Amino acid sequence: MTDEATAELFDDGTGWQPEPYALPRTAAVANLAAALFGRGLSEEAVEALARAVVQPDDMRRKLTDVNKLRVQGGTLHIVETRLWSASVVPHPANPREYGRRSYALGAGSAAAPGLLPEPESAPGDGPELRIRVSHPSVLAQRLEEAKQRLVKENPLDDDIAAEGVLQPLTVIPMTVHHESFAHRPTALLITADGSSRISSVHELLGFLPAVIAYQWGRDARAFRREVNRWLRLAQKQGWDSLSPAEKGKLRALTVPARVVVGFVPDVRAGVRFHTAVRNFIGLTHIRPPKPYxxxxxxxxxxxxxxxxxxxxxxxxxxxxxxxxxxxxxxxxxxxxxxxxxxxxxxxxxxxxxxxxxxxxxxxxxxxxxxxxxxxxxxxxxxxxxxxxxxxxxxxxxxxxxxxxxxxxxxxxxxxxxxxxxxxxxxxxxxxxxxxxxxxxxxxxxxxxxxxxxxxxxxxxxxxxxxxxxxxxxxxxxxxxxxxxxxxxxxxxxxxxxxxxxxxxxxxxxxxxxxxxxxxxxxxxxxxxxxxxxxxxxxxxxxxxxxxxxxxxxxxxxxxxxxYNGETFTAAAAGLPAARARWATVTKSVENLGQAVQHMAAVPVYEGGESLVEREGWDVRAIEEVRSGIDKISRKLADWGDLQHAQNNEEEKDVDLDAAGLW
Known part of the structure; x- marks a missing residue:
């Protein structure tokens, strides 16, 4: 379905019409950055956050009276505002991927240079995470993989196209340090809660997380040009003249956010910021509404x-x-x-x-x-x-x-x-x-x-x-x-x-x-x-x-x-021998399943998609294998029917004997 067709489903005149936001003045961005300094954030994180805010003057006023969110281990200081969606990326170590995550221990001598560590607390007591990667390509790949998986498993772009993002994302600054890349740290705004939502927003707008992180995140002019491109479209054509797809994109141009701007650990707990963030994620997702x-x-x-x-x-x-x-x-x-x-x-x-x-x-x-x-x-x-x-x-x-x-x-x-x-x-x-x-x-x-x-x-x-x-x-x-x-x-x-x-x-x-x-x-x-x-x-x-x-x-x-008080001997006949052969049958079925999966894992080219899932396989060869499987399946079904019939006959004999009919 095209973007236009998807948007038409929601273009019934009841969709949300966002405020006519304007690109903030650079002076307002600089004033917000000045207000953020002294809160334990690095220079890179301050710049990224100030640039991301839709209404910098409003957020600067809110910094004088922040909201406080109690989590186990401390208190997060929160400011609610709107952010440009071109400035936020999903959590690169999103816990929703835990069940499929690879680890260095077990990766062999290749040692998976692309494995991403867990973010840690930045030095000091500030509300900032830090992560170390070997090269920008490692993080870029992880961000793109996270986005694609989240969009596939929890697609929200249709809803967002109609109503925008309704519930605020919880956004945290994170700096990325590259071990083999001579460059100042890259600052990201990541979602501690809301990775599925921001991924669907990016899918709707056609944004690539790697571009947000390494192009727009480092080039303020490029970032402002991208945002202004959409703002000028609405200003030039007027809301009513926009196509359904364009309206859907503009609804996703900004997202509501709860930005973490401070952290006060509990004195007794001694919990660091990264642990408090994980505690918050756990209480949000490992408990309802949607368990992992x-x-x-x-x-x-x-x-x-x-x-x-x-x-x-x-x-x-x-x-x-x-x-x-x-x-x-x-x-x-x-x-x-x-x-x-x-x-x-x-x-x-x-x-x-x-x-x-x-x-x-x-x-x-x-x-x-x-x-x-x-x-x-x-x-x-x-x-x-x-x-x-x-x-x-x-x-x-x-x-x-x-x-x-x-x-x-x-x-x-x-x-x-x-x-x-x-x-x-x-x-x-x-x-x-x-x-x-x-x-x-x-x-x-x-x-x-x-x-x-x-x-x-x-x-x-x-x-x-x-x-x-x-x-x-x-x-x-x-x-x-x-x-x-x-x-x-x-x-x-x-x-x-x-x-x-x-x-x-x-x-x-x-x-x-x-x-x-x-x-x-x-x-x-x-x-x-x-x-x-x-x-x-x-x-x-x-x-x-x-x-x-x-x-x-x-x-x-x-x-x-x-180890049950019996001597185990390899039986040649009877039920024990049949059970041993049945174990071989079930093992063969398991081996067949593994062989099919291994074949499906063969890529078109190294790092590419599955060859057979893209191009298929020879029909005659498949029919020959399926014919053999069908014969085996019918034979097993005959055995099952025979055993079922005998059991029914035995039950009938028991019933007749109990009724005194024999």
């Missing part, structure tokens, strides 16, 4: 929890260092993590996150809960809430490595959330892990031996695992869940669900209670760290071979049978 979704919410809560753990209070020191915070957040590369002394093994990182967020007793729980409450105002977060947040932090590099494949991530997220509800985790020491700790600790073999000793003493079998058993369980579970073939699944899933409905925690505890299970967990961790497939081992740690001579793959069904 559980995975995204848990990611946002994860950053808030890390902030809480890394900040000292009046009575307690910081729980983690700033380096640990960055490692847990996944925002450093593997090389940087190694230089800081962190383990290269992801199971150690997972165990450190679990210990830090879930272990350590009441003191840790209070700190984690404080972080959760900063976003949700939830007074009594549950242990399950803390587990889900820990799992989301653990999965950040995994999702990045797997290119955010939802079919891979979703089941593994669910199983890890269940596995790490193991009650014994709360007993993990607050100071350090037994194995893999910075500066020493036990070796993996020593952890295994300590766990074997605990198992020999009856720990686990008596109802509760020991410290070493628990740590080994946490590390083994990580690889058993994240392996391509999951060796640990949720209750109610997998080939063994008909016979074994134990929870994931129950299976883990049963496994680590036995000598063989401890040896198996040790071998899982060892293989996982090497990137090798997971295989079953016997009591001596020797890999078990199949009848064909290969190594037996470790599966959920095998684990459940082995």
């Amino acid at each position: 979704g559980s995975a995204v919410e848990n990611e946002a809560k994860g950053d808030a929890v890390l902030d809480s753990l890394a900040e000292p209070t009046r009575s307690r020191p910081a729980r983690i260092t700033l380096q640990e915070k960055r490692w847990f957040a996944g925002v450093i590369t593997e090389q940087e993590a190694a230089e800081e002394g962190f383990s290269q093994h992801w199971d150690v990182r997972a165990a450190e996150i679990v210990r830090t967020l879930l272990g350590g007793g009441v003191g840790t729980t209070r700190r984690v809960n404080a972080g959760i409450r900063s976003l949700t105002a939830k007074q009594r977060p549950r242990r399950e809430d803390r587990v889900d947040i820990a799992v989301e932090l653990i999965l950040r590099p995994v999702r990045t490595e797997k290119n955010n494949a939802l079919q891979y991530t979703r089941p593994r997220r669910a199983v890890l959330q269940r596995a790490y509800r193991l009650p014994e985790i709360v007993d993990l020491p607050a100071d350090a892990l037994l194995e893999g700790a910075i500066g020493g600790g036990q070796s993996l073999e020593e952890l295994r031996d300590a766990a074997l000793k605990e198992a020999a003493e009856g720990l686990g079998a008596s109802g509760r695992l020991g410290i070493a058993q628990t740590e080994l369980a946490v590390k083994a579970a990580y690889y058993m869940v994240t392996a391509d073939t999951m060796a640990l699944q949720t209750e109610g899933s997998g080939a063994a669900r008909a016979e074994d409905s134990r929870s994931t925690v129950g299976v883990l505890r049963a496994m680590l209670s036995q000598q063989r299970g401890v040896i198996q967990a040790y071998e899982v961790v060892r293989a996982g760290r090497l990137g090798s497939p997971l295989h079953e081992v016997d009591e001596e740690g020797t890999p078990v071979r199949t009848a064909e001579g290969g190594y037996r793959e470790l599966t959920d069904a095998l684990v459940r049978h082995t």
Whole structure:
């Protein structure tokens, strides 16, 4: 649909007619800039904000009596005004993208030079954010991607074309510092709330966020020419003579805004400005009206929890260092993590996150809960809430490595959330892990031996695992869940669900209670760290071979049978054998789905769109594959119909017998 056709839908004479704004005098802009100095803003931010205001004299008067907005951790000073939409960009690190965001830890040696860090507070106590990027192209690309995604997922341009932006945007100054680009910092006005609205405005007007940031933001004359182009159009033709599309654009030329011009932190909280901004975003979006979704919410809560753990209070020191915070957040590369002394093994990182967020007793729980409450105002977060947040932090590099494949991530997220509800985790020491700790600790073999000793003493079998058993369980579970073939699944899933409905925690505890299970967990961790497939081992740690001579793959069904008081043998006939073959069928379907997705990911050119989604694929080849799939589908349907018919016949026999008819 063209711009004209879209606008016609709303051109019924009832649309909003904006005031006939005029381009402000440069003297008025300079006077506003002078009034803004001394409020903790950088020179660049002052210039950008003064230029963006539609009525500078009005805002200058309002600065003498600002509105105050209470957020957790402090008070924001707000001035309500109108801004030229050509001066505002969406939040480049918009939290709505959390669920698909890539992180440096997991990006491999390429280390994603385009990854964008979280904005931080600018020096001092002013109401300004600061972000560091390697090059202007990095930010330009992120701004454009953010705009396109927001416009696609939450399109508002039709409504804005009819009525303009109704609810004010919350706008915050942010300076961009470039590491490999010799230029003064670039000042942006970003939306802490309202990125979808400003993105739809830009879509309507044809504005590019990168042009706003790096052309109009640096060239006041170019900026004023762009704004004046639209103002002169309205003045020359008159409102009634404008086309519907032109009216829609003029309605979007300015936006109402609540501009943050000051910040006063709570003395007790010690919260910095960037944390207060995130708290505001969380209370606006993670709570209604439009939740981001559980995975995204848990990611946002994860950053808030890390902030809480890394900040000292009046009575307690910081729980983690700033380096640990960055490692847990996944925002450093593997090389940087190694230089800081962190383990290269992801199971150690997972165990450190679990210990830090879930272990350590009441003191840790209070700190984690404080972080959760900063976003949700939830007074009594549950242990399950803390587990889900820990799992989301653990999965950040995994999702990045797997290119955010939802079919891979979703089941593994669910199983890890269940596995790490193991009650014994709360007993993990607050100071350090037994194995893999910075500066020493036990070796993996020593952890295994300590766990074997605990198992020999009856720990686990008596109802509760020991410290070493628990740590080994946490590390083994990580690889058993994240392996391509999951060796640990949720209750109610997998080939063994008909016979074994134990929870994931129950299976883990049963496994680590036995000598063989401890040896198996040790071998899982060892293989996982090497990137090798997971295989079953016997009591001596020797890999078990199949009848064909290969190594037996470790599966959920095998684990459940082995650590359920039964001996698992590879059946050649009957229901056990059929279940094993069915597991192969379901795995093949999963592989087919992944293969199709991988093909769809092939671009026309590097960095371009999908080749098959733009050009399609050979019809005959597709028909041949679909024909094969249809045959398989009919065969499976026949099996299902047969089983359904037999079940109905059995139920009929039971009813007749109960009625005394046989």
